[in-house]
Amino acid sequence: MKLKVAMVLRYVILILGAVIMLMPFLWMLSTSLKTQPETVKIPPIWIPKQLQFSNYVEAFKQAPFFQYFINSVIVTSITTIGQLFTSILAAFAFSRLNFYGKNFLFVIFLGTMMVPGEMLIIPNFVTLSQLHLVNTYGALIIPWLASFFTVFTLRQTFQSVPDQIYYAAKIDGASDWHYLWHVLVPISKSTITAVTVLQVIGSWNSFMWPLIVTNSENLRTLPVGLQAFTSDAGTNYAWLMAASTFVIIPMVILYIFLQKYIIAGISKTGLKG
Amino acid sequence: MLNAKPTIKSTLKALLYLLPMLVISITFSIYPIIKSFIMSFYTKYDFFNDIVSAYGFDNFKFLFSDPDFHIAIKNTLIFVVGVVPLTVILSLVIALLLNRIKWLSGFFRTVYFLPFVTSTVAIAQVWHWIYNSDYGLLNYFLSLFGVSAVSWLESPKYAMLALIIMSVWKNLGFNIILFLVGLNNINERYYQAAEIDGANAWHQFTNVTIPLLSPITFLVSVNGVIGSFKVFDQIFALFNGTPGPSKSALTIVYYLYQKFYTEWKYGIAAASGVVLFFMILLVTVFQLWYSKHHVHY
Helix, strand or coil, rough: HHHHHHHHHHHEEEEEEHHHHHHHHHHHHHHCCCCCHHHHHCCCCCCCCCCCHHHHHHHHHHEEEEEEHHHHHHEEEEEEEEHHHHHHHHHHHHHHHHCCCCHHHHHHHHHHHCCCCHHHHHHHHHHHHHHCCCCCCCHHHHCCCCCCCHHHHHHHHHHHCCCCHHHHHCCCCCCCCHHHHHHHHHHHHHHHHHHHHHHHHHHHHHHHHHHHHHHHHHHHCCHHHHHHHHHCCCCCHHHHHHHHHHHHHHHHHHHHHHHHHHHHHHHHHHCCC | CCCCCCCCHHHHHHHHHHHHHHHHHHHHHHCCCCCCHHHHCEEEEEEECCEEEEEECCHHHHHHHHHHHHHHHHHHHHHHHHHHHHHHHHHHHHHHHHHHCCCCCHHHHHHHHHHHHCCHEEEEHHHHHHHCCCCCCCHHHHHCCCEEEEEEECCCCHHHHHHHHHHHHHHHHHHHHHHHHHHHHCCHHHHHHHCCCCCCCHHHHHHHHHHHHHHHHHHHHHHHHHHHCCCHHHHHCCCCCCCHHHHHCCCCHHHHHHHHHCCCHHHHHHHHHHHHHHHHHHHHHHHHHHHHCCCCC
């Protein structure tokens, strides 16, 4: 009996918590489909009389959200692929090759992970302006093409692959390059997927850096564009919620499909990092 | 071959593999770390031509006498103290509950983690709307209990609280996942042994779960403190590009942003970044020291 009460209590608390977690999303979705007068009704209504999909059309008319979306896709995909490429190569060197200065270099990079990235914004801005890259796609992408966090995670995974596989590949006459891309990378698929997804989410949602290095409208990414839109939308919360939904939805879809990898990635990297 | 001694040849080869990563990270991580320490001593700086005509401690002197910077430090500390313990306790409780149920546990995990994947800027717009003093959901909900309307975002008294609530909500899922991993790693035998010794559920929790979970609790706290020290996006988005009413949500990174981006005072901005660095370092060192004495690995 006591056990049953405890079980019921657990579910009650968890459901209550889940409602609080979901409430903002449902409220956003609901508001995005309301008419203007419906948004300010008290008591609030959750299901609008008629779903106003026109709010989405209207938000797209008010600001170039399609352009922002394209920018976000470009920046996120190039950053992710580029960073993955540089990290896989570096992780291979750290896990499978012996070279002078290996430990020294590794310690230096571990040290840089401790430094708050916000501190680097000022000198990086100066560097980019000297390279005439401020307010270009380059500024949004190039500084993020290397991540020691990703290198560190991949190195751990590469090291866990048994040496015998490496020797077997060598005996079969495979070069290191071939071994890396045709053996090591496929074996480490799940870790690579995990770091990729985490990188995509981070890049898609990043705000402070794109805010600082771009000032023309046609270079804005979605979060920066949305922030600028708040002043245009004014008090029209239906439009604002429609735009917010549009920014959030892609990552929610990604999350629902790749949840397994995201959770695994956090469990792995969060613990070792 | 593996475990072979490094040679010139193997070093050159490794260098080729490391090259792309090295070029980027030296330019955009290592060089700027050094540069920002140097920049914090720039007192006369011509940004357009990158010419420095004077160095000194003036930037730090300015920070120590600038009331805004004092506010920023105070607010950052309030934010850390408001967010971290609350997040740790709530995520631990939820992880413990999730660990004890089977049915729907995957669903709950999905729901609790959802805020973590969403754009801070976008979700802050939603919270902005929830916090609206006239038509917001929160005030409506509170009015059901007879609480009169609170100006969450307009009153300096409540702005920080509003920021803290949103931040806890957003970060909860991440920490729940880490606690769940920690709970899974506790060997069932410890509980069986405790059971044999006659320990009740509470004693099992305090004498088995808490000590064995301490590495995770430690990790979650360190992550939380460091992340909270750097809060910026939430503030910018929640208060529409301002540091809250009467600077009530002005934090160190927001201060850095203002000095750098709106006032073009690079030296002062760099100096505030250096202060942030040392504050984080101090906390990390303290936490490492603490973990040596109190965390059971």
